[in-house]
Amino acid sequence: MTIPILICDDSSFARKQMSRALPDNWDVSISYAENGEQAIEAIKAGLGDILFLDLNMPILDGYGTLEVIQAEDLPTLTIVVSGDIQPNAYKRVKSLGALDFIKKPTDKEKVKTLLMNYGVFCEEDCLENELLQDHAKELSDANTQTDKALITESGINLDPYQEVANVAMGRAGDLLARVLDVKVKLPIPKVSALAASELHMILKATDETSSISAVCQGYVGSGIAGEALILFYDSSINDLAKLMHYDCEITDAIEREMLVELSNLLIGAFLKGFADQLDLSFSQSHPELLGLHRNINELINSDVRSWQEIVAIEINYVIEDYNIECDLIVLITQDSLPILNNKLIYLLDEHTL
Amino acid sequence: MSGMDFKEFHWMVSMINSIDAGLIVLNTDYVVESWNGFMFHHSNIDASDAKGKTIFEIFPNIDKPWLMRKIEAVKTIQNQSFITWEQKPYIFPFKNYRPITGTVEYMYQNVTILPLASLTGTIDQICLIVYDVTDMATNRQSLQKANEKIKELTKLANL
Numbered sequence: 262m263t264i265p266i267l268i269c270d271d272s273s274f275a276r277k278q279m280s281r282a283l284p285d286n287w288d289v290s291i292s293y294a295e296n297g298e299q300a301i302e303a304i305k306a307g308l309g310d311i312l313f314l315d316l317n318m319p320i321l322d323g324y325g326t327l328e329v330i331q332a333e334d335l336p337t338l339t340i341v342v343s344g345d346i347q348p349n350a351y352k353r354v355k356s357l358g359a360l361d362f363i364k365k366p367t368d369k370e371k372v373k374t375l376l377m378n379y380g381v382f383c384e385e386d387c388l389e390n391e392l393l394q395d396h397a398k399e400l401s402d403a404n405t406q407t408d409k410a411l412i413t414e415s416g417i418n419l420d421p422y423q424e425v426a427n428v429a430m431g432r433a434g435d436l437l438a439r440v441l442d443v444k445v446k447l448p449i450p451k452v453s454a455l456a457a458s459e460l461h462m463i464l465k466a467t468d469e470t471s472s473i474s475a476v477c478q479g480y481v482g483s484g485i486a487g488e489a490l491i492l493f494y495d496s497s498i499n500d501l502a503k504l505m506h507y508d509c510e511i512t513d514a515i516e517r518e519m520l521v522e523l524s525n526l527l528i529g530a531f532l533k534g535f536a537d538q539l540d541l542s543f544s545q546s547h548p549e550l551l552g553l554h555r556n557i558n559e560l561i562n563s564d565v566r567s568w569q570e571i572v573a574i575e576i577n578y579v580i581e582d583y584n585i586e587c588d589l590i591v592l593i594t595q596d597s598l599p600i601l602n603n604k605l606i607y608l609l610d611e612h613t614l
Numbered sequence: 615m616s617g618m619d620f621k622e623f624h625w626m627v628s629m630i631n632s633i634d635a636g637l638i639v640l641n642t643d644y645v646v647e648s649w650n651g652f653m654f655h656h657s658n659i660d661a662s663d664a665k666g667k668t669i670f671e672i673f674p675n676i677d678k679p680w681l682m683r684k685i686e687a688v689k690t691i692q693n694q695s696f697i698t699w700e701q702k703p704y705i706f707p708f709k710n711y712r713p714i715t716g717t718v719e720y721m722y723q724n725v726t727i728l729p730l731a732s733l734t735g736t737i738d739q740i741c742l743i744v745y746d747v748t749d750m751a752t753n754r755q756s757l758q759k760a761n762e763k764i765k766e767l768t769k770l771a772n773l
Contacts, residue, residue: 263692307734440687478696518701525695526732528685533693547696547724547745580635 264289264381267309269300269326270342271318279313279342282367284382286431297321301329311381314359316343316350327357338381342367369576419452419572421605423462426450426574426591429534436530437578441504444581451575460571474516476524479546480532485597487571489532491524492588500583517550524548527578527589535591540602570595636706636744639730644668644682647739656708656721669742673706681705688727689737697725699751711746722751 266289276293283289292308294300296318303309312330316323323341330337339359343350351362361375376382397463427450434447476491493501501519502511509515525548536543574591593601630637631651639648645668649661658662659672670678688695697705699722706723710716724747730739 266737436691440690514701521696521698521701522684525629527691527693529691529695535693545696547698548724550698550700 262288264293265308265310266290267292267294267300267303267312267337269297269312269323270315271295272315275315277343282369282372284369284373284376284397285381286428286435288432296399297326297329300326304330304335307490309337312337312339313342313363314339316341316354320338324357325354327354327359331358338379340375373492398568410507418602419454421602422452422572422574423450425535425538425605426452426576428538429531430576432534432537433527433530436533437526441580443504443583446579446581448577448579453573453575455571455573460573474520475551476520476548477551478524478528478548480543482536482543483541484600485541485543485593487591487593487597489528490588490590490592491520491527492590493520493523494586497583497585497587500580500585504580504583504585519547520550523587527587528591531576531589531591534581539601541604570598572598634746636742638669638742638744640669640685640740642738644670646672652744653706676705676709684727685705688729688740692729692731692737694729695726695727697723697762699724699747703751706744710748716726716748717752718748721746722748742753 264287266283268276268279268291270279280291280293283291290308292303294303297314298321300309300312300314301321304312304526314323314326321329323343327339327341329335330339340361340363341354342363354362360379363375364370373382430447430450434445437445438445474493476493478489480487480489498511498516498519501523502515505519505522507515528545528548532545533564572593574593576589576591577586577588578589609614619752633650634652635650636652636656637650638646638653641647646664647665649659650666653659653664654661657672664672669681670676684695704720706719706721706725706727708723710718710721724745726743726745728741728743729737730741732738
């Protein structure tokens with residue numbers, strides 16, 4: 262469950278630093294306030310189940326804010342973040358109902374320990390963290406390999422796409438693990454610029470090798486559009502049935518059912534993580550089973566649109582203990598790239614101060 | 615109802631009631647909280663009769679564990695999920711919209727399961743959107759049959 266967190270500080274630098282000190286990939290939604298008055302409003306709007314509060318601020322300072330919270334019995338847990346913590350200040354904010362103190366500059370480990378001590382940040386929330394750490398080393402290895410920035414021929418920097426894809430996949434992996442009650446091995450998403458012909462090859466392979474099934478789904482929102490494809494290797498269909506608790510005989514109908522279900526989970530979880538980071542939402546089309554009612558070759562040949570360059574995010578999901586392997590390919594149209602680039606620059610700017 | 619006057623509320627409700635797609639809002643116990651005109655007309659169950667009952671009480675033939683699993687997954691993933699006519703021709707046993715000239719008895723349906731976030735961000739309600747895709751489904755199926763026939767005929771012609 263997403264926890265609404267409010268960071269109240271008059272310095273934008275301090276606000277960003279505080280947000281970076283929160284545990285990685287913790288499922289929270291962060292709001293900001295520049296003074297106590299804004300913070301009180303935000304808490305009343307349900308944006309601050311947890312409040313990180315500075316003491317020295319204009320309009321309404323930290324002490325005043327605590328007084329209002331106490332007097333009105335507002336539903337928030339307050340952690341004071343201050344540069345100078347004198348014993349009497351400590352006593353005073355404690356008596357005003359603050360949970361604890363963090364000394365500026367905020368330390369990631371300290372914040373985590375404190376949050377865990379108060380049971381606000383728990384093991385369940387750490388799950389995806391753990392999964393991410395599993396491949397964090399792998400990731401850094403890969404990063405040193407591709408030391409140069411990933412820049413496509415037409416000059417699109419793919420690095421921000423890689424970052425967003427990494428986070429989205431981490432979240433998706435965590436959600437999948439919870440829904441399916443399994444451990445999902447998280448690979449490094451492969452981000453690349455793709456020419457139309459290459460995409461044709463991928464789709465053709467699904468048609469020529471009858472042992473691959475594919476589902477595709479369109480998504481669109483805020484000027485960003487594309488398609489998500491799931492390629493599923495049929496050799497693992499029996500394992501998939503086991504995973505999804507189908508004990509009966511596997512008919513065509515059940516196979517279709519499982520494919521759509523798997524695509525709902527994989528595409529849905531990834532797109533959600535992707536959209537959340539960019540602060541937008543997508544409309545998604547109904548999933549379409551490729552090759553079931555339509556010949557894929559026909560589908561490709563009839564397509565006269567010439568994609569010049571699309572960005573593709575490829576993820577190879579492997580579910581441990583089950584022999585299940587499938588690829589998720591998220592395609593982004595060329596039209597969307599300028600809009601997405603702007604969003605990504607903004608996002609990264611926030612993170613890197 | 616701040617920010618929305620009565621007039622606005624009225625036309626919004628009229629719109630939801632007359633849109634040609636089924637809209638159902640369920641709470642966490644699968645109890646119907648909202649039921650639009652499409653649902654009323656096709657099931658002949660009034661919104662006032664439907665509200666307060668679980669969806670499984672209203673349609674006892676729905677595969678309960680199956681639908682529950684889908685809805686629970688939507689709550690966890692917090693993103694919409696889809697059921698296509700290719701999986702199950704229909705979930706709600708509605709007759710064909712064209713009862714005289716239609717070629718199939720039942721309405722083929724695509725269903726979208728939508729999580730509705732509360733003001734605090736928790737998923738307390740689920741919305742089901744039901745689309746009538748009978749024409750699309752029957753067209754696809756007849757096209758597929760025609761293609762199979764052409765294949766057979768070409769085989770025979772080559773002999």
